[in-house]
Amino acid sequence: MKNLKGLSRLELAALIAEELRAKDIDVVLSGGSCVSIYSSEKYVSKDLDFIDISLKSNRQIANAIRALGFENQPKNSRHFVHPDTELTVEFPSAPLTVGDEHIPSTAVHSITTDQGTLRLLTPTDCVKDRLANYYYFRDKQSLEQAVLVAKAHPINFKSLETWHNNEGQQKGYPQFLERLKNV
Numbered sequence: 001m002k003n004l005k006g007l008s009r010l011e012l013a014a015l016i017a018e019e020l021r022a023k024d025i026d027v028v029l030s031g032g033s034c035v036s037i038y039s040s041e042k043y044v045s046k047d048l049d050f051i052d053i054s055l056k057s058n059r060q061i062a063n064a065i066r067a068l069g070f071e072n073q074p075k076n077s078r079h080f081v082h083p084d085t086e087l088t089v090e091f092p093s094a095p096l097t098v099g100d101e102h103i104p105s106t107a108v109h110s111i112t113t114d115q116g117t118l119r120l121l122t123p124t125d126c127v128k129d130r131l132a133n134y135y136y137f138r139d140k141q142s143l144e145q146a147v148l149v150a151k152a153h154p155i156n157f158k159s160l161e162t163w164h165n166n167e168g169q170q171k172g173y174p175q176f177l178e179r180l181k182n183v
Contacts, residue, residue, distance in 0.1 A: 002068045004084035010037050011115045012085060013048050016068065018116030023064040026054040028096050028108050029120035030129060032145065033087075037111070038123055039148040047088040051096045053105050061091055098128035099136070099167045123153035128163050131176060135169050146176065147183050 004012060013029050020027050029037075032045030052061060058077045070080035070089060080089040096103045098121070109122045121129060126149050133142035149155075164173040 004068070004082055007085070007115065009033060009041070009045075009048070009087065010111065010118065011113050012087065013037075013050075013120075014111070014113040014118040015115035016048065016050070016065065016089060017118050019068055020050075020061070020064050021116075023060070024054065025052060025056045025061060025064055026105065027052050027091075027119070028103075028105070029118060030092070030096065030126075034121045034126040035130060035145040035149055037120065038126055039145075039152055042148055043145050046086065047090050049090050049092055051094055052091055053094055053096055055094055058091075065089065098125050099132040099163065101128065101163055101166065123149050124156045124159055127155055127160060131164075131169075131172065132167070135167070135172055143176070143179065147180055150180050151183060 004015070007015065013033065017027055017029070027050035029048060030051050031047070031049035032043065033048045035043045036045045062072060062077065062080075065080055068082070069084070070082045073079040073081055073088065078091040082089075096105070096108075103121070103125055107122070107125075108119045111118050111120065127146045130142040130146035130149070133139045134146065161173055164170055
């Protein structure tokens with residue numbers, strides 16, 4: 001079992017991504033941990049959500065991540081825990097999307113660390129992901145997460161506006177901009 005103590009969220013995510021890549025499993029980090037990384041931990045997610053864009057089986061993923069000492073959580077073959085970290089590792093179902101928008105694997109961001117390279121949603125797609133949670137699940141915390149990322153990183157506002165239109169959330173775009181302006 002690999003010792004994971006002392007690794008940051010980013011380092012741990014990169015290490016996991018590298019281990020999976022070595023087994024031909026291509027993953028992209030999404031969800032709240034993207035917010036944590038992009039906001040310098042102003043928001044703290046409790047998990048790492050990896051979308052397997054190579055579409056491997058649950059068994060292949062489990063075998064690969066066990067090499068690092070992760071074990072399945074009881075009753076869930078896509079959630080893993082490790083004694084050295086409080087972060088759970090989860091594998092939501094593919095494809096990689098934000099709302100109804102498909103994200104091509106060539107359109108993701110990469111960050112290189114001493115532990116390896118992590119592929120994750122771009123800041124703009126991270127904002128879309130959080131806004132999708134806000135619009136579709138009425139999760140107000142997700143709106144604040146979107147604002148955190150948009151304040152900390154350059155965002156493609158034209159893409160964001162188009163996404164709102166395609167999602168049928170035209171009224172949400174000016175509301176988001178107003179919230180962003182007032183923070």
